[in-house]
Amino acid sequence: MNNNKNLEQTADILRLAVPQMASLNIPVTPANYAVWFEYFAETNLNLKRAIDGLIANEVVFTAEVNHGLYNRFIEERSPEVIENVQIETQILINSLFNKIEQLSTGTEAFSTNLNKFGDELQQDPTPETLNNLIVSLASEVESVLATNKEMKQSLDTLGSELTSLKGEMENLSKVAMTDELTSLNNRRAYEMFATDQVTLFNEQHVGCSLMVLDIDHFKQFNDTYGHLVGDKVLAYVALALKQAVKGEDFVARYGGEEFVILLPDTKLSDAVTVAEKIRQRIAQKQLTIGKENKQQLGHITISIGVAAIQNGDDMDTLLARADEQLYNAKASGRNCVKY
Numbered sequence: 001m002n003n004n005k006n007l008e009q010t011a012d013i014l015r016l017a018v019p020q021m022a023s024l025n026i027p028v029t030p031a032n033y034a035v036w037f038e039y040f041a042e043t044n045l046n047l048k049r050a051i052d053g054l055i056a057n058e059v060v061f062t063a064e065v066n067h068g069l070y071n072r073f074i075e076e077r078s079p080e081v082i083e084n085v086q087i088e089t090q091i092l093i094n095s096l097f098n099k100i101e102q103l104s105t106g107t108e109a110f111s112t113n114l115n116k117f118g119d120e121l122q123q124d125p126t127p128e129t130l131n132n133l134i135v136s137l138a139s140e141v142e143s144v145l146a147t148n149k150e151m152k153q154s155l156d157t158l159g160s161e162l163t164s165l166k167g168e169m170e171n172l173s174k175v176a177m178t179d180e181l182t183s184l185n186n187r188r189a190y191e192m193f194a195t196d197q198v199t200l201f202n203e204q205h206v207g208c209s210l211m212v213l214d215i216d217h218f219k220q221f222n223d224t225y226g227h228l229v230g231d232k233v234l235a236y237v238a239l240a241l242k243q244a245v246k247g248e249d250f251v252a253r254y255g256g257e258e259f260v261i262l263l264p265d266t267k268l269s270d271a272v273t274v275a276e277k278i279r280q281r282i283a284q285k286q287l288t289i290g291k292e293n294k295q296q297l298g299h300i301t302i303s304i305g306v307a308a309i310q311n312g313d314d315m316d317t318l319l320a321r322a323d324e325q326l327y328n329a330k331a332s333g334r335n336c337v338k339y
Ligand SMILES: Nc1nc2c(ncn2[C@@H]2O[C@H](COP(=O)(O)OP(=O)(O)OP(=O)(O)O)[C@@H](O)[C@H]2O)c(=O)[nH]1
Pocket: 181, 214, 215, 216, 217, 218, 219, 220, 222, 226, 227, 228, 229, 230, 231, 234, 255, 256, 257, 330, 334
């Protein structure tokens, strides 16, 4: 089993990456760590070449440079990379926590044994020799206790370092599940949530409904106002969707200008009501850009397909039915909800 090898490799990379990042004044954020993990793992030769080039040319690793490396070499490939880093580091952390526990148990047991030995000696007191033994055993106990104390201190330090590393890894996991442009859940996060909802339906008969939403004629919008304005509109739609649903509803950017909302424990008619409210809210909004010299962008509309989970559904069949309804909405002239 190469688990130990992986663990050792991960630990080695951790030992190399963190000091190198510190010497280049690169903050150990989850995204930066993902870049440097890959660099030292030597699994991404393009990334390695790019970083070596930057170092050779004495380029300062500013926030923009770090962000660029992450975007180009990590995010654009796959969030799986981040998840791998997260999983491997998590294994490392767990194993170190286990070791810490073993160590403290071991030293405690040693000092207990020594104490016991001291007790036994006291039961058969032969004058001088025993007295000497007791004295030396007592001093040994003392030294073990001192070592134990030192050990405890270093374990405490290690423990708090690991706790903060654990926190960073949780952030990393969050990065892997979040769409950078809109800060919504990404497709990967949606798929995990949808899988859980399908299981809940199969095992406990708790239903759910799914909306698939797509901005109408978005290509035209991009062509007229440019991609950057298009990006702002995507962020606006994301916020509007978040604000339009209640706590448990799961909003995600599925890709491009397509969003999904999964509504747990919600029947079709209720989901359609929510969808209609969202459609109207977005259609009514007059879009502007710029703070002082506001440029009017007019209105955008969205089309929505809705479906409720049925017996025999899996995540893909549910999505396919909602998608079919989205197609119907587009075919019926857009800016409408079909179910
Ligand atoms: N600005 C921006 N545009 C994007 C992004 N992702 C996808 N798009 C654009 O969204 C447009 C989608 O175009 P189409 O699939 O033809 O659909 P549409 O123009 O919205 O037309 P209908 O969906 O049929 O109403 C393309 O121009 C994509 O470039 C993004 O992240 N930012």
